[in-house]
Amino acid sequence: MADPTITIFVSLPESVQEPLDLNENNWAWKPWLVFPLAALNDPRFKKVLLKPFKWIHFATGVTLCAHGDLSYGPSRPAEFDYDQPLPTQCLELYYWLEDDEKLRMFPVDANLMDDRTSVHQVSTTPSESSSHAEFRCDIESRDGACVLSGMRDRLVCDPAHIIPHSKGDDYIKAVMEHRVRQEGDEIIEDINDVRNGIYLQKVFHALFGRLFAFLVVRVGFADDGHLILP
Numbered sequence: 001m002a003d004p005t006i007t008i009f010v011s012l013p014e015s016v017q018e019p020l021d022l023n024e025n026n027w028a029w030k031p032w033l034v035f036p037l038a039a040l041n042d043p044r045f046k047k048v049l050l051k052p053f054k055w056i057h058f059a060t061g062v063t064l065c066a067h068g069d070l071s072y073g074p075s076r077p078a079e080f081d082y083d084q085p086l087p088t089q090c091l092e093l094y095y096w097l098e099d100d101e102k103l104r105m106f107p108v109d110a111n112l113m114d115d116r117t118s119v120h121q122v123s124t125t126p127s128e129s130s131s132h133a134e135f136r137c138d139i140e141s142r143d144g145a146c147v148l149s150g151m152r153d154r155l156v157c158d159p160a161h162i163i164p165h166s167k168g169d170d171y172i173k174a175v176m177e178h179r180v181r182q183e184g185d186e187i188i189e190d191i192n193d194v195r196n197g198i199y200l201q202k203v204f205h206a207l208f209g210r211l212f213a214f215l216v217v218r219v220g221f222a223d224d225g226h227l228i229l230p
Contacts, residue, residue, distance in 0.1 A: 004090045006040070008033040008060050011074070011097065012107075022099050029074055029094065033060055040086055053082045060095045065178060066105040068097040106178030135159055135192040143199035151201050158205045159197050172196060 010032040015021060033056075039045060040052050049055055057070050071077030071094045097105065139159035145152040163172050173189045180187065188195055200208060 004037045004088070006035040006037065006056065006087070006091045006093065007031055008035075008056065008070075008093050008095055009074070010060070010064055010095045011102075013102075020103060022102060027102075032095070033063065037086060037088075051083055052086055053080070053084060056093075057082060057095075063108045064095065064105055065107065066097050066101040068095045068101060070094070071096045104178070106175070131190075131192045135194065135197060138194040139197040139199050142194060145199065146201045146204065147198050148204050149201055157199055157201050160200045160205045160208055161191065162196050162198060163191065165191055167191060 008031070009029045011027045012030050013020060014026050014028055035056060040049065053070065060070075061067055069077045070080045070082070072080075074094050074096075077094070077096045136159045140154065140157075146157050151157055163175065169189060169191050172191050172193075173187060176187045176189075190196075
């Protein structure tokens with residue numbers, strides 16, 4: 001018998017041609033995220049996950065880049081109790097979006113960390129090398145040490161791009177343009193922008209995006225992601 005899970009369904013368009021067709025016939029509910037109850041009930045996790053349904057709501061919103069509400073069915077949701085305890089059996093929930101949020105939606109790229117999907121060719125020009133050097137200097141100066149271990153030895157640490165460098169400037173600009181929520185928010189247009197970097201030990205850098213990832217959000221609005229990783 002399979003271990004019980006919480007499965008989140010989201011409504012996705014069958015056709016994504018512009019302008020986006022909001023007619024309900026163009027939208028279908030698809031499984032989006034699956035949360036094993038065994039993991040959610042892990043004592044190490046429960047110490048920081050005091051209200052698991054709020055965390056599930058948050059995780060769904062930032063990976064979908066849309067602000068919605070959890071519901072027990074695909075119809076317009078009644079008020080959901082985010083303070084309730086976890087169930088003991090499998091549960092299916094739906095992340096319901098208003099039409100304006102459907103237009104904002106920009107889901108996480110499942111191939112974000114896969115260099116093979118990139119169309120950007122890394123340049124070896126002097127200006128590109130200078131940009132790399134500046135990126136390293138800026139990340140070292142800001143973080144000072146590996147953000148995971150505290151290691152300060154620059155011989156064993158690297159500045160790591162959150163969105164991979166191979167994706168290029170056009171890619172990060174497109175991601176950011178779909179994720180801003182307030183008028184006047186700055187768009188990151190340079191893949192070597194310091195806000196797209198963290199300082200890691202080389203061993204963690206090698207595993208970054210494969211065995212672990214970071215979720216960077218704007219402070220003050222939990223469901224509004226800036227740089228999102230799968």
